[in-house]
Amino acid sequence: MTDAAPVAAAGRQRLTPRLVAIMLYARRSCFPPKRWLALLMPCVGALLFGLLARAIDLPRDRAFANVAAEGIFSLAMPITALIIGDSVLGAEVRAGTFHFTWLTPAPRWQIVVGRWITGSAVAMVTIAPASALAAVVAGSTRSAGAAYVASAVGSVAYIALFIAIGCITRRTAVWALTLVFLVERLLGEALTGIAQLSPTWESRAIFVGLIDNPPARLIRDGIPAGADAVVRLAVVAAAALALAVFRMKRMRLSGASD
């Protein structure tokens, strides 16, 4: 027993915080190589939109602003966020591996927030730099910072929304696409109230607020722009995360074969 005591003492070390453990797990397990490849595609799409801006007969900054608004913030960014948001929760629920996490005493908010932080970090190194790079490719280097910020903030809000959807339904992709294209794009175009809560419209507004002399057609009355839009998306993300935590109590977790 005298020999065992130091061994036992050496075995007892500082606990890894649950939140950190969840983040590390999500990074390792939720993003296998195939998913990184899937993430690469919308990022390449963003770069292609940058190239497309070069073909538009407008000053470089204006051309990129138009293409970024319609292509990057309305298409590439939501799709990337959908892949990420689904990867960190919905895909695991469908695969039948989420219950390994659920069946622990880890607080639900840590499960949700840990995965959201990991997903947001992935967005910071994928679609956000791709959006900035697209500005450089388009010859609008001055817009790169704005594109990065707008894309990052929009993605972070979207990932929170898609995590919440993953807690509500197993068909995350279907409902997420419905939200983005039917609710945000179609209804948001007509109804300012929806646009005010839409990551697509708000990320456009952040971008427009951060660049010099934006095209008039991109300035939309009635929705916050610039820093106000960042705050608005932070509220949207917080509400989505709260919904996800609430819904996680009622999740129906079945096996992969069910």
Next chain:
Amino acid sequence: MTDHPLPPEAVHGTVPPDQFDPAFVADATVEARDVSVWFGPKVALSELSCSFGAGVSGLLGPNGAGKTTLMRAITGLTRVNEGSVLVEGRNPRTDRQVHHRMALVPEDEAVPPGLTARQFVRYIADLRQVADRSAPDAALGEVGLLDAADRRVDTFSKGMRQRTKIAAALVCDPRVLVLDEPLNGADPVQRAHLIALFRRLGAAGRTVIVSSHVLNEVERMAERVIVLVHGRLAAAGSHRAIRDAMDDTPRHVLVRCDDGRRLGSALVGLAAVTGLTFDPKRDGLVVQTLQARELAAALPRLARDASIRLHEVRPLDDSLESLFRELVR
């Protein structure tokens, strides 16, 4: 039940009305009361009441009997439509503190991709705030996976995945361990090892609930057995009582030989034989018996003595499903 005299506060401070019901135990750690679970029109569990205490309990039943649903209800994964499930007096669905003391090994083969066995078990240990950093390796060693600890779990065979999940469950030294078909995919050596492990845990006072559809497996692990059929409690008690109940059910055995007429005459004289018909479709004798073991012992001797060559002896209804059906008739 005479082995377990009930204390006054047998189940959560109250004496259960059904204290002599073999479906219930004294000092229950897990208790299901009138539990019904349905998925749309499909009823998975119907007014099921039983309890589990220290030691190994087997959940036995054919496929679709509701074993997995009951285990999911016990661990809180599945919401109970009616009735209640309590683990150490707490609702596992709403009280996350229960998961400090309980672990599930699901039947699903799914494991998190991209993680090594050590990383996976450590993840579970971190979420359960296991202070001992050597606990993951100890748990992996317990299931004989220490050598493969740095291999990715998603590259493992079915048996190795199962053992990894058992290690993840053991890492927090749970008081209640729920294992859904834990021996699936394990080779005979691993089976023996795991059975010994479960028995050891049960002897150490843990509540170990093991499901299987193989009676012999459950017999080797558990002294007490709960039999489910069609989501209902079919039988409960020691495995000997269950085995005896099964032995008392009429069985049909097909016997094909080179002289059916002579063998039939000889069989009629056996006490174990309760009926005899010739089945032209199967080209053999169908022997009905209430004592299958005795018949199995007597038949070869009878054939040898009469110089009859046996071609085939096959039980026609010896699947567990048919036996379970008999139990609930």
